[in-house]
Amino acid sequence: MIRCALNGAPAALPGGMTLLQALRAQGLNTPRFGCGEERCGACHVLLEGRSTPSCALPVEAAEGRAVVTLEGLGGRAAPHPLQRAFLAEEAGQCGFCLAGIIVTAAALLRENPDPDEASLRAALDPHLCRCGSHNRILRAIRRAAAEMRA
Amino acid sequence: MNLAFHGPAPEGEGGPRLPGSLRLNPRLEQWLAFHPDGTVTIRPGKVELGQGILTALAQIAAEELDLPPERIRIAPTVTGESPNEAVTSGSLSVQEGGMALRQACAEARARFLSVAAQASGAPLAAIRVEEGRFIGPGGEIGSYAAFAGRGLLAGEARGEAAPKPPAARRLAGRSLPRLDLPAKIFGEARFLHDLRLPGMLHARMIRPPRPGAVLVEAPAHPALWREGGFLAVIAETEAEAERLAPRLAAACRWQGGAEIPDDPQAWLDAAPGEESLVARHGAPPEGGRMLRRLFRRPFLAHGSVGTCCAVALWEGGVMRVWSHAQGPYNLRADLAKVLGLPEEAVVVEHREGAGCYGHNGADDVALDAALAARARPGRPVRALWTRAEEFASAPLSPAMAVAVEAVLDEAGTLASWRSHVRSNGHSGRPGRGAVPVLLAAPLLPGGRPVPPSQDAPLAGGGGAQRNQIPAYRTPHLEARMTRLSEMPIRCSALRGLGALIHVWAIESVMEELAAMAGEDPLAFRLRHLDDPRAREVLLAAAAMAGWEGRAGLPEGEGLGLGFARYKNSGAWCAVAAHLRAEERLRCLSLSIACDMGEVINPDGAENQLEGGALHAVSIALHEAVRIGEGRVLSDSWAAYPVLRFRDAPAVAVRLIARPEEPPLGAGEASMGPTIAAIANAVHQALGVRPERLPFTPENL
Structure with missing residues (x-):
């Protein structure tokens, strides 16, 4: 078993599979499978605070480390500022890409609370949104950043 | 476009005239149910694809019933229970379902109020509804909740009750928040992909390397299920299924099959097809100056971010399927055909998936899941596609070529418009023909090849010929289409269908004609437009983008316009695109003006128009399915580039308010105009008129 901290609690994950497979087998709804080759961003999680694709990463890489999924950032009772901002901006259409994007934005804002446009877009570049919600997503992240700085 | 396949509504002798999908589903109980706790369940047959339709429908229901929106519950579409609204497509959901x-x-409200009036003696006109309670002159005289059990919804709609007049609406027309987004933003189980049933198994499929290839050898393995040439790896866990599938696939041997032509454009020009006349009026002019142009576009993929998924359970002679397909009843019809079951023994229940943008593999994976479930009776089976299947096994949007010949008369006015489109059919949806069209169907014993896809007639929205007819006044018009009768790549509907290429072709030729006439392209368009709603969106988009300052743009930049009325019967939309030529073309901003009649949820409409426009930017500048070595080479995002965050242009949307007019869909209206606007901006920036999509350096 792979021992790690999953969304703040100790967890034991089965080995011999990808981190994405292991997390979904735990009953988590995110991360999501999008391509299996680290090219779409749907499967990003925070691994030791860094936004990381989980679809091709062996679960063994999580041994002794902290893993945070979208669920670990916040929920209805205690939403993360990014989740509040995405709701305020109605930042999504189908919503399938959002889990990975919000996780990446959380990592970005922790490292850089006031990212300029170029670094914001560069951070999101691994993520595909096919519904065309890009501008709303960018607005939501700027809104959350402003709120988190205040 | 689904109307076209339904045929005309069977209106009885002197029967009521009912709007939209109510004509074919007139039983009120199919649409809604009142509960003693004061809530109401609505049961739409149109499904959520990420376009926000459920929110709009809840607003419409809450409005007419005078209920707070939070009292509206929405039941998932289930065959046998929900109204059959065919396919959620063609930007028709508010028109037909709403x-x-x-x-x-x-009508439900009127029935309840008339009972309250009779029981209380209060005059009907004196009763008002407050949060679901009926208030007469002397106080409360009933409520939806109190009368819920009285069977008042029995029987068919009679078309007698009049919906509220536009001025009385308080909820329809407001930007209520999307009902489905919170669950998606909090990571709750809302997608079909998150449906976890007890004892659920996991399936991954092994596909033939080419269409028509015959399986000659498959390894013996307890997890490998074979039925004819259909192969599924069925395992207890996802990880196990995904580990085994590539290993077992490598041990399979296939023979034969059809090669895909290496040069799709050369094939498109030479392939056999049926030619037909789309529209014609007037007589060809004598003289004038003729302009001939040819426009081409490649095969396009839907490219959903989530891969196709379905869950199926075969139990007690019933096949139950959970699917994110756009047409649950259509899917049921083809599943029943393939499985040899009566339709009643197949139940399709909708669950949300990732955005599909048209007919992707959602229907196909439902058959995959059903076949795997039939192999494991009593156990639910979840089938999920790989990214490679998503590109190479799902239906694609066909490559197309459009030839235009236009004549400008001595006065610089359009005198003749001829166009001819060559394409595969754009509709290969299930449930419409005798032969099932689902991917795995031909592989099964006795399976027949999937017939070439069709096009709806123009009156039903058309397919390859969608938007082939310009909105511009012309004394002579002749539009023809050739639908190819061979289909080496399975083709079906992608958001916009033929409109994507026709609107671009029309708007490009109009700009060239304007140049020949020595006139500003906006003024030239306006001079040929009689429709005031068309003129208004064009003027609005031009004003938003600063059209007057166009000549002052720096070298290498361009501002272009594009306009269309989607399907010639839907929303009017004009787009101005500001573009800069760098190493590649970069679209900097889009200004969108749209008249879609009554707008139920303005923020949702803007979201859809912007989304369609960004999808179109992606198609204009990035997308093409790569084909070679006799097969589809695009099997990964690496081989199918799309728009990314770094290149997303700024977008401004203006909705023209027309609450008195019928509502029209927003999901596709901005796409053709966006591609056209970009093409016209390219001309200003680089001095060339694009003739081939996508507008990459190689194609320019």
Whole structure:
């Protein structure tokens, strides 16, 4: 078993599979499978605070480390500022890409609370949104950043 | 476009005239149910694809019933229970489903109020509804909740009750928040992909390397299920299924099969097809100056971010399937055909998936899951596609070529418009023909090849010929289409269908004609447009983008316009695109003006128009399915580039308010105009008129 901290609690994950497979087998709804080759961003999680694709990463890489999924950032009772901002901006259409994007934005804002446009877009570049919600997503992240700085 | 396949509504002798989908589903109980706790369940047959339709429908219902929106519950579409609204496509959901629901709710309200009036003696006109309670002159005289059990919804709609007049609406027309987004933003189980049933198994499929290839050898393995040439790896866990599938696939041997032509454009020009006349009026002019142009576009993929998924359970002679397909009843019809079951023994229940943008593999994976479930009776089976299947096994949007010949008369006015489109059919949806069209169907014993896809007639929205007819006045018009009768790549509907290429072709030729006439392209368009709603969106988009300052743009930049009325019967939309030529073309901003009649949820409409426009930017500048070595080479995002965050242009949307007019869909209206606007901006920036999509350096 792979021992790690999953969304703040100790967890034991089965080995011999990808981190994405292991997390979904735990009953988590995110991360999501999008391509299996680290090219779409749907499967990003925070691994030791860094936004990381989980679809091709062996679960063994999580041994002794902290893993945070979208669920670990916040929920209805205690939403993360990014989740509040995405709701305020109605930042999504189908919503399938959002889990990975919000996780990446959380990592970005922790490292850089006031990212300029170029670094914001560069951070999101691994993520595909096919519904065309890009501008709303960018607005939501700027809104959350402003709120988190205040 | 689904109307076209339904045929005309069977209106009885002197029967009521009912709006939208209510004509074919007139039983009120199919549409809504009142509960003693004061809530109401609505049961739409149109499904959520990420376009926000459920929110709009809940607003419509709450409006007509005078209920707070939070009292509206929405039941998932289930065959046998929900109204059959065919396919959620063609930007028709508010028109067909919304207007049906509006009438059904108005009629339900009228029935409840008339009972309250009779029971209380209060005059009907004196009763008002407050949060679901009926208030007469002397106080409360009933409520939806109190009368819920009285069977008042029995029987068919009669078309007698009138929905509220536009001025009385308080909820329809407001930007209520999306009902489905919170669950998606909090990571709750809302997608079909998150449906976890007890004892659920996991399936991954092994596909033939080419269409028509015959399986000659498959390894013996307890997890490998074979039925004819259909192969599925069925395992207890996802990880196990995904580990085994590539290993077992490598041990399979296939023979034969059809090669895909290496040069799709050369094939498109030479392939056999049926030619037909789309529209014609007037007589060809004598003289004038003729302009001939040819426009081409490649095969396009839907490219959903989530891969296709379905869950199926075969138990007690019933096949139950959970699917994110756009047409649950259509899917049921083809599943029943393939499985040899009566339709009643197949139940398709909708669950949300990732955005599909048209007919992707959602229907196909439902058959995959059903076949795997039949192999494991009593156990639910979840089938999920790989990214490679998503590109190479799902239906693609066909490559197309459009030839235009236009004549400008001595006065610089359009005298003749001829166009001819060559394409595969754009509709290969299930449930419409005798032969099932689902991917795995031909592989099964006795399976027949999937017939070439069709096109709806123009009156039903058309397919390859969608938007082939310009909105511009011309004394002579002749539009023809050739639908190819061979289909080496399975083709079906992608958001916009033929409109994507026709709107671009029309708007490009109009700009060239304007140049020949020595006139500003906006003024030239306006001179040929009689429709005031068309003129208004064009003027609005031009004003938003600063059209007057166009000549002052720096070298290498361009501002282009594009306009169309989607399907010639839907929303009017004009787009101005500001573009800069760098190493590649970069679209900097889009200004969108749209008249879509009554708008139920303005923020949702803007979201859809912007989304369609960004999808179109992606198609204009990035997308093409790569084909070679006799097969589809695009099997990964690496081989199918799309728009990314770094290149997303700024977008401004203006909705023209027309609450008195019928509502029209927003999901596709901005796409053709966006591609056209970009093409015209390219001309200003680089001095060339694009003739081939995508507008990459190689194609320019």
